[in-house]
Amino acid sequence: MKWEDHSSVDVGFQAAPVRSAEQGKLLRVCFSGNYGYGSAGNRDATYMDAMFRAADEVLHPEGVILDFSAMAYQWGDMLGKVLNVPDRWRALEEPPFAIVEGADCKGALRSLLVDDLDWDASSLDWIFEDVDQAREFVELRITKNANMFQLQLDRKRDEAALAFWKMLGEEIGPERCRSAACTRLRIKDSVLCRIHHFEQIQHSACPFS
Ligand SMILES: [Zn+2]
Structure with a gap:
């Protein structure tokens, strides 16, 4: 053809x-x-x-x-x-x-x-x-x-990070965060404070406080 x-x-x-x-x-x-x-x-x-x-x-x-x-x-x-x-x-x-x-x-x-x-x-x-x-x-x-x-993509990533941060909830203690020299209290179901838990899971600096 x-x-x-x-x-x-x-x-x-x-x-x-x-x-x-x-x-x-x-x-x-x-x-x-x-x-x-x-x-x-x-x-x-x-x-x-x-x-x-x-x-x-x-x-x-x-x-x-x-x-x-x-x-x-x-x-x-x-x-x-x-x-x-x-x-x-x-x-x-x-x-x-x-x-x-x-x-x-x-x-x-x-x-x-x-x-x-x-x-x-x-x-x-x-x-x-x-x-x-x-x-x-x-x-x-x-x-x-x-x-x-x-x-x-950046916006989606930021939204996901904020949602994760919110989900972690307040630092209820009474134990202190196990991260060295941290004086914050731990969050529920974790040995770390909110910031250190966030950073451990997300592998990036926590933009929230
Ligand atoms: Zn901490």
Whole structure:
């Protein structure tokens, strides 16, 4: 079976390391050739989408650029499905995803997004004419999302620490804490005071007192 029998669009792939991180890949999918006019493009869309999803599944990149700069496109709403971000990024407000447009698809791509897919024309900041700019944009989003993820992790860790601290309860004694030189009383079901028990279990300095 030859793919060319099913679509006149060619699909190429490039993977590059993410510059801003120690690991992770950036996937660029390059489409070229002629996208069929209107519903004649449906087969092209199906083929393009399948190739893109396959590469995404195999590589599992940190960011994706869809490069349409060498593809001619006039109209056909099935192309919209190729523009969907991978499912794992659906919940992200700023998915690490950009597209590159070229002279032979420019107006039509934007018209598809705004007129058919209800995007606000002013929110299309993820469309570029220059692939380096698209890459910079995607890299920035990767960094932002990673920072946000780290913040969420930190917050969860802090919440868990506070819950643990609360659970330990008051220092009821009457015996003193067994940690050397500590003059506090022990908590219930422990030979240590609240702070020393916390630190022994959490393996970190107790932020509470
Ligand atoms: Zn103690």
